[in-house]
Amino acid sequence: MSISIWGLEPDFNELIGSSGVLVIFMFINGLFTALLMGRQEYKLLLSISSLSVVIGLLAAKVLIEGLGVFGGVLALVMFQFLEIVIKGFITYKKFSEVSAVLQAVKIYFHTKALAAFTSLMPLIIASLINAVVFLVARLIVTATEDGLTQLAYFDVAFQFFIVAMLVLNSVTNIFLTKMSTLQLESSIRKMLIQKVSVVLSLAVVGTxxxxxxxxxxxxxFGENYSISExxxxxxxxxPYGFAIVFNRYFILMNNRTNLTIVSSLSGFAMLFFLFCSEKTSIDLTISFIVYYGASTVIYLYLFWKKENDTSTLKESN
Incomplete structure (x- = not known):
């Protein structure tokens, strides 16, 4: 079976181009998200994501029905673009008093804003790694004989994952807002355990x-698509619930370099699995499970190492 665009077969080069745009938008979106998280605008990010997902899901239905595989890509592009516009405008407003003085084509940064940007660099790099890894994963499947159809099946399933991600992100950001007000690390650790329990419970219910x-x-999206994906x-x-909880924890604790490590190793695991698979839509779906599963394992190890180092330091004192 081949899913076409209004009776026309999709062009591979056009899909490559649109996927490239998607990666660029994912990176820019990640940049603005990192800047807003640095200012602890968690409730604002929740509101933006809620609006984007609702509009994006409605758009996805129309685009996928009309454009098939390209509709799936365009729906993801639209979701990222909408968030970029909103977050970009708000970021400009939030940083205007300390960061942006536009003269001709030059932007001069206040020292404070530049320092904040530098501290968020690991988040930005992690976002770029994720965008590139996810693009490569999609292209691996697309390059197969029936790749465009397989990608269309995956994109339909991925729309529902995005909605579920919003719910888990929302709960995590609410907890993060509360955790940021705590002073004692023991209190933060206790809140972390509570957060893991709630998020995982919601993840199980969502599953x-x-x-x-x-x-x-x-x-x-129509009867032509599969329920398997x-x-x-x-x-x-x-595994996504686990990963997002510890992701936010390490951001709060200023261990942001760990995010780059996790993104790199998890991305390698994802692509390695996909290269060794039959490269179907199911394999692409499983590769995301591998990615977030690997992230969970790595985060747990880094958390255990941090706790162990802290205990050793206390004993030595």
Whole structure:
């Protein structure tokens, strides 16, 4: 089966171009997100993501029905672009008093803003790594004989994963707002355990809902698509929940270099699995489970190492 665009077969070069735009938008979005997180604008980020997902999901239905595989890519591009516009405008407003003085084509940065930008560099690099890894993963599948159809199946399932991600991100950011007010590391650790329990509970519930309602969810985009990818993507929620909790924890604790390490190693694991697989839509879906599963394992190790080093330092004193 081949999913075409209004009866026309998709052009591979056009898909490559649109996927490249998607990566650029993901990086820029990650840049603005990092800047706003540096200012602890968690509730604002929640509001922006909520609006973007609602509009993006509605757009995805129309675009995927009309444009097939390109519709899936364009829906993701639209989601990223909408967030860039909103976050970019708000970032300019938030930093205008300390960072932006535009004269002709030159932008002069205040020392404070430049320092803040530098401290967020690991987040920005991690965002770039993620964008490139996800692009390469999509291109690996697209390059196969039936790659465009396989990618279309995956993109439909991924829309539901984005919605579930929003819920988990929202809960995590609410906890992060509370954790940022705590002074004692022991209190932060206690809050972390509570946060893990809540987020994982929601991830399990989300997995059950998406898995067992997949036959109805797929009808949103039409009967030509498969429920297998939707069911498989639901299993990504639990490792994603783990990863996002510890991601936010290390940001709060200013261990941001760890984010670059996790993105690099997890990305390698994802692409290695995909290269060794049959490169179907199911394999692409599983590769995301591998990515977030690897992230969870690495985060847990880094957390254990941090706690162990802290205990050793206290004993030596």
């Amino acid at each position: 059950i809902i998406i898995f067992f309602s997949s036959e109805y969810l797929v009808l949103i 939707i069911r498989m993507i639901s299993f990504c929620l639990v």
